[in-house]
Amino acid sequence: MSRPNVLFFLTDQERFDLTAPDSPIETPNVDRLREEGMAFERAYTPISICSAARASxxxxxxxxxxxMLNNCHEAxxxxxxxxxxxxxxGEHLLEAGYTNxxxxxxxxxxDQGPENFGFQYRGGADRHHDADLAGDFANYREELGVDVSEADLEDALYTDTGTLVAATDPVPVEATRPYYIAQQAIEHLREGIAEPFFLRVDLYGPHHPYVIPEPYASMYDPDEIEPPESYRETYDGKPAVHEQYLDYRGVRGFDWETWSEAIAKYRGFMTLLDEQIGRILEAAAGIEDCCTIHASDHGDFTGAHRQFNKGPIMYDETYHIPLQVRWPGEIEAGSTCGEFISLHDLMPTFLxxxxxxxxxxxxxxxxxxxSGEAPSDWPDSHFAQYHGDEFGLYSQRMLRTKRYKYVHNGPDRNELYDLDADPNELGNLIEHPAYESVRTDLEARLIERMEGTGDPIAPWTATALSR
Structure with a gap:
C-alpha cells in the first residue's frame, strides 16, 4: 500500500462557502486542489471553538x-x-516512520507545543495563544524594519465592546503573518525533508481581526456585497442566547454598511491566504506521491444572522467547513463526495x-x-456539540441530517430546522405540530449518538427530552 507524503493546510475560522465552486472570492489555488482532487460537500467540525476543534x-x-471543552488560553x-x-x-505517524x-x-x-506530539516545530505561533512559542514572527518583522502597532492601522473597525474586527494594515505583504508562515514552510521544503513526511501548515486567518494589507484590503467592494438571507434574522422563537450574543459580542449596533466593510476584509483575507497556499504548492510541486489536504477548524459568522465570530449558536456558517483532498493517481480529479465527514475523521485518515x-x-x-463509493455503514448524519467559552458553560448537542437539523440546548429551548424549506435556519420548528414525528425521531437518534460516544450528559439529556 502506498505511504504518501502528506501536505496538510489548516485555515483558522474559514467558512465552507468561501471556497465553494460558486464563491465570489478569488481562491485559485484552493480551487485547483478541488478541481484536481475530491471536494467533500458535507464536511463539518465537531465543535465550533478553536482549542476544542484542534484537539479533536x-x-x-x-x-x-x-x-478540552473550551479555549485553553482563557482563564x-x-x-x-x-x-x-x-x-x-503526530505521535503515531512518528512511530510509523514519518518525519513530522x-x-x-x-x-x-x-504548556504544550507541536514538539510534544511528534512534530518538529518550525515557528509561526502567536503570543496571545502560545506564549511559549512566541517571538519568531516579531523578530522577522524587526529584520524587515516593520514596526506597526494597532494605533497605526487604517480604517479600523471595532465592536462596541472594543474588539478589533477589521482594518487595513500599512505593511508590505511580506510582513504579514500568513506570508511568514508560508515562507517557513517553503524554506523547510527547499532544505529537503526526509520521506515519507507529514507537513502541517496552520495559517492564521481568516479569523478576526481581519487585518490585511493592500491590495487585499480593497480587493472586494463593500457596496457590491449583498446581505445574506440569514441577515433577516428576527430571533423569534429562538434560544435567548442568540439575541443576547449581539450585546455580548458588541455588534447590536452594526448596520449593513458596517458588516459589508467587515465582510470585504474577511474575503480579502482569504485571498491573501490562498496566495500563500499557492506559494507552498509551487515549492512542493516536484515531490512525488503527495496527498494534499485543505480544511479548517470551524467557520465564522461574519454578519450571518447578524452575528460576529462564533458561540453557542449552531448554524452552518460556523459548523460547515471546507475539505479538499488531492492525491494524483488515487483520487479522480474533479470528483465530489456528499457523505458526512467530521474534522476529527482526519486523525484516523492520516494514520x-x-x-x-x-x-x-x-x-x-x-x-x-x-474511490467515490461509501461503505454501507457510513453515518447518515453529523453529531456536534458546544460547551461554552468566556461567558461560561452552556451545553449544546446537535444532530444534522441532509434535510434536518436538531439542536438540544440544555439551558434553553431546543431548535429544529427543515433545511430543504429553510436553508438559512430562520424558522425554529421545535413546537410546530406538523414536525412532531420528525422531532421525536431526531431526539432519539441524538440520544443514540450521545450514548454511543460516551457523552457524560446523555442520561440527563434523555431524561429531559422524555419529558
Missing part, C-alpha cells in the same frame, strides 16, 4: 472524550492541556495513509471514500 483533529476524539479553561495518555496522530513538521498556529495547550494501526477513536478514516 489531533486525537480523533469528540471534545467530551478528550476533555476559564476547563482543561488547559491535553492529557498525556491520549493517542495523537509543523508551521503556524497551535492553540492546543498552554490510514501511513498504513499504520488506528487506535480506538471516535473518528473514522475517509480513505475508503476516495
Amino acid at each position: 483533529l489531533l486525537t480523533g476524539l469528540y471534545p467530551h472524550n478528550h476533555g 476559564d479553561a476547563i482543561q488547559p492541556n491535553l492529557p498525556p495518555d491520549l493517542p495523537t496522530f 513538521h509543523y508551521v503556524g498556529k497551535w492553540h492546543v495547550g498552554r 490510514d495513509l501511513a498504513d499504520t494501526e488506528v487506535p480506538d477513536v471516535d473518528g473514522r478514516s475517509i480513505r475508503p471514500l476516495f
